[in-house]
Amino acid sequence: GKTNLPEFVITASMGKVELVHCNIIKREVEPKQDWARKLFKERPEVPQFYLERCLFNQHLFKTTMDVFKKRFNQTEGSHVLQRLSGCELDDESGEVKGFEQYGYDGEDFISLDLQTETWIAPKTQAVVIKHLWDGDKERLKRIQHMLMSMCPNWLKIYMPYGRSILQRTERPSVSFLQKTPSSPVCCHATGFYPDRADLFWRKDGEEIHEGVEKGQILPNHDGTFQMSSELNVSLIKHEDWRRYDCVFQLSGLTEDIVSTLDKTQIQTNWVSPSEFPVGPVVGGAAGVVLLLVISGVLYRCWRNRNDRLEKEETSNEGSKASQEGLSSADEQLICTK
Known part of the structure; x- marks a missing residue:
């Protein structure tokens, strides 16, 4: 049947706690934490930034999905494209580490090495894309600016608002x-x-x-x-x-x-067989599935030509980044098409 999922959704997280949710249909962003509401009120450029990123990445990701499908010679069916990008900031040394990588249908596809400014292609289907992207120097400069300059600057803005949450300690x-x-x-x-x-x-x-x-x-x-x-x-x-x-x-x-x-x-x-009642028993057994400071940005995009999503596709959402003693931000886009 039809799904209620919007075509594109963006959520931002800090310390693996959802910070903001962006709905492409409503064209608005919603803070999910009290301290995030305060941040948005005092720094209106923050929600504006997320809204602009949401709208921009919606179109960018559709194009990227088509390119990846072409490399895999796929003309139909549903597929999942993910992008994880962000930075880690060492509060003491000021060192910044940026990263950007793509996954396709749950497997690593291509990633950026910022030191050599080249793309790494673990799959043969990504080799052609690697050479194309290696030659796009303007794109590499934009990505580097985003990861090494803008990203850590945003972290410095977030931290005073979320420090009490991110640096708390809770015993188990x-x-x-x-x-x-x-x-x-x-x-x-x-x-x-x-x-x-x-x-x-x-x-x-x-x-x-x-x-x-x-x-x-x-x-x-x-x-x-x-x-x-x-x-x-x-x-x-x-x-x-x-x-x-x-x-x-x-x-x-x-x-x-x-x-x-x-x-x-x-x-x-567990109950010993000798303790079970004699006679017909109809019932069930209930089981319990037991299932930087850090800042994160998560982008999710869903698209299906027939407005249908298979149930198992939703299990592909999400990725996590965590480093001791570091502040980090990550951006992930997930698109099914």
């Missing part, structure tokens, strides 16, 4: 989870901020890696983060459990959060 809740008595024990930390964190297992005070499977840091809906690390306990004797502990470390916290492995503290929804 740490718990042990296990599906069945023979399953690995999952040490799960959630609700922490920032995302510069580590979670690992120790035995007798020494970090271990054997039998450990570490997960990625994932975002929560409230702007905090979560992560987990599993320990295979199938070969650990019951009397040795307390020799193991799970350690959580967070940038900004001086002390580690240490949780000693204890069977009585494990949460599980």
Whole structure:
């Protein structure tokens, strides 16, 4: 059926928290945080900048999508084009690092090396585009100016407004989870901020890696983060459990959060077969999916000739940038066509 998604949307983020949303249909930008509303009120050039970028990139991205489809010899079907560009600013040294890269249908396609001022093409289909873009010196100058001059200047404007949010520290809740008595024990930390964190297992005070499977840091809906690390306990004797502990470390916290492995503290929804009621049972099992200072700019563009988007396409949205001790801004465009 038809989708309610607009053709092109732009959102800006700082510290992975949405700052502003731009709707190409309404031709307006909306601040998503209280401090962003204050920023927009005191600095009207900021929302004007985002609106201009939104309108400009809508047309630019349609053209780029057509070029990429031609290189892949594609005439129909839906495809996803992404662009990630931005900068990182070291507050102490003043060093700026810029980056710009494109992805097509979920894979790296072409990226810019600012030091050599040339494009890198990991795919054969991008080689022709690389040579064309390498020869466009005016475009390279514009990109370099945007990433190395304008981007860090915007960061310096944003930081006084968002510093209290971006530099806050929130401690997580740490718990042990296990599906069945023979399953690995999952040490799960959630609700922490920032995302510069580590979670690992120790035995007798020494970090271990054997039998450990570490997960990625994932975002929560409230702007905090979560992560987990599993320990295979199938070969650990019951009397040795307390020799193991799970350690959580967070940038900004001086002390580690240490949780000693204890069977009585494990949460599980597993029920022994002998405890199931006798007779016909109709029901279901509910599972819980557990799922610089930093500034970001995210551009998203959707386009479909038949005004239809396949459900799985929406899973391709988003990208994240994070660096300890750095301020960063990134710009990502996603277009399906």
